Amino acid sequence: MSLERFSLTNVFAAHWKGLSKPAVGDALPERDKAAQLVLALGPVLAGVAVAGLGVQLSSPGIIVAALSLLTGSLLTVFTQLSTLRLKLTEWYDADEVEHRSDKDAIDESVAHVLTAALLSLVATMVAVAAVVVADTQLPVLQGGVAAVLVAVVAYVLLLLIMLIPRLYGAYVSVHDIDDNLNGQVRDRSRKTMRRMRFDD
Numbered sequence: 001m002s003l004e005r006f007s008l009t010n011v012f013a014a015h016w017k018g019l020s021k022p023a024v025g026d027a028l029p030e031r032d033k034a035a036q037l038v039l040a041l042g043p044v045l046a047g048v049a050v051a052g053l054g055v056q057l058s059s060p061g062i063i064v065a066a067l068s069l070l071t072g073s074l075l076t077v078f079t080q081l082s083t084l085r086l087k088l089t090e091w092y093d094a095d096e097v098e099h100r101s102d103k104d105a106i107d108e109s110v111a112h113v114l115t116a117a118l119l120s121l122v123a124t125m126v127a128v129a130a131v132v133v134a135d136t137q138l139p140v141l142q143g144g145v146a147a148v149l150v151a152v153v154a155y156v157l158l159l160l161i162m163l164i165p166r167l168y169g170a171y172v173s174v175h176d177i178d179d180n181l182n183g184q185v186r187d188r189s190r191k192t193m194r195r196m197r198f199d200d
Contacts, residue, residue, distance in 0.1 A: 008118060015115040018108035035162065042158055047151030057141035057149065060131045067124040070156070074117035081110050081167075088174065105170040109163055116159045123152040 019036050020029040049055075057063060085106045092103075130145045141149060172182055179185045 011111065011114050011118065014111035018111050039155060039158055039162075043151040043154040046154040047147040050150045051144065051147035054142070055146060055150075057146050060127055060139055060141050063141070063149070064124055064127045064131070067120050067127060067153075071117050071120040071124060074113050074120060078110060078113050078117070081106055081113065084170075084174070085110070102170050102173045105166050109166050109170070112159050112163050116156045116163075119152050119156050119159075123149055123156070126152070 016036075019032050019039070021032050085103065088103050088106065126145060126149055127141065130141050130149075131139050169184065171177075172184055
């Protein structure tokens with residue numbers, strides 16, 4: 001009996017492979033050590049701080065609801081990214097190098113979004129389990145449970161912060177945004193945005 005259907009290694013492998021700098025020419029992609037270090041140390045330090053300071057997380061019901069909503073939202077984002085990636089495949093041929101970076105940005109984002117969704121689900125299960133096994137009527141998440149929960153949520157938040165610029169860059173490139181509204185055009189960043197005027 002094989003449990004390959006339940007294996008998540010492909011998702012996490014794609015997520016970690018995405019933490020690399022764009023390849024130049026025929027060279028292999030270089031690991032983005034700074035991003036990997038932040039993602040590895042940030043959540044660990046957050047969890048250690050919560051455990052060391054004895055932080056207590058009250059209202060676990062709200063935490064469970066928020067994490068459940070986050071998981072559903074991330075899966076919705078995944079469907080939107082899949083649609084956009086399909087459009088890029090239909091619009092541009094595989095040999096059009098100038099649009100390869102846009103496809104790569106979406107491919108990387110998909111792996112990160114799915115990883116964030118899985119981690120949000122794990123955090124939700126941890127919070128639910130802590131509430132169920134609590135002896136008190138008003139359970140409070142603390143100790144190791146709070147540390148694990150905060151560490152996982154911190155990882156998800158870092159992923160989302162990292163995703164936003166990548167998604168914006170792909171959006172700007174695909175939709176040919178005007179320079180006056182394009183945040184990536186640095187030399188015009190201080191100019192006022194052009195707005196449409198409607199006559200009375």
